[in-house]
Amino acid sequence: MARIIVLGGTGYAGGHIAAEAASRGHEVVSIARKPPVEKTDGVEYVEGSILDLDGIADQLEGADAVISTVAPRADMADAVPDALQALAERLTGTPTRLGVVGGAMGSLSAPGGPRLYDLGVPEEYKHEAEVGIASLELLQASEPGLDWFLVHPPKVFGSWEPGERTGSYRVGGDVVVEDSEGNSYISGADFAIAVVDEIEKGAHRRERFTVGY
Template sequence: MKIAVLGASGWIGSHIAQEAQSRGHEVVAVVRDPSRVELDNVEVRQFDLLSDDTNLSDALSGVDAVIASIGGRAMGNHDIVNNTAKKLLTSLPNLNIHRLLWVGGAGSLEVAPNVALVTVPDFPADYKNEALAQGEALKTFKQSSSELNWTFISPAAEIFPGDKLSTYRTGGDQLLTDDAGNSRISVIDYAIAMIDELETGQYPRQRIGVAY
């Protein structure tokens, strides 16, 4: 499968691209700054989500699916998250691309009925705007009438550069925790979960959460 990874130069996006490559998929790294791509044997295409002058059809030409790893914290522009969700929901079906996997945040996962993680008092302030932006994107997906087959994949509350265990659990809108009450997953195992869903298509048009 030929997969475009939007944000392939980022921490999570690069791990997803590497996992896809390890399974024999052809990866196209779609990035704003090609000089930041540190992946081998990938096609790199430049695309700026903030520019109206760039052509999405050129950036995604010939791909079978898109994985979007988009965040606005580095640029201080969190609007890019929901705006990108809207753009892809509208544009991808017109480009004959029908599969989108979205790197979502954990903040919109529920710690109790109708209580999102982002609303708890000890939620890290540095990540709050990012979490709220991902929550808005999730609403956009859920309310969309687009024919696009999307899956919004939220990591655990803590995603970290740990070892590859090749194991994880899958849940829905509720935050997954272990027996000690921790919600964790390594970025490598999150990437495994992402490519597993790409290959199986088990959770169409829904949000899932993955954690140990």
């Protein structure tokens, strides 16, 4: 059993990850600035923020994995890279793995590139895409003592297309995952399976990977 901390654990990705981890018997702590409307059995809910690491230091201590699912929206729009950098520095040299949910736009469109971002991003999604890319770059530049992974969801991933749990997913390395018809999608529940599988198996050390159907 692992002790797993989910930052932003009441959001779409974070909520699914916390629920999946708890269903497997892991010790799960969901940290968010506001409590959820509905709570998941087996998940401990703590009010806190990635912006105040000292305030959640007791929760981070001894964790096997800390998963950041914090999105650069609203008052967090410009805060995520610096907050993630501070978190990465705090975990460097410890046995705690840092997992980050990135954006789809940082993944490659084909082996060798270009990135999805380089093919064009609608203006309303551009900032979030750029923060996701910056997050990947700071992890790649981190000290060797940080054990991290970043997972890119497919093109369609969010509460507007929640889908169902099928128990299946595919990993695409650096390349965005698409099906035979060019669709790029995964449900929140199956995305969470991929993340918790990575926590348990450690297949991607200091690297990113993509998932989808």
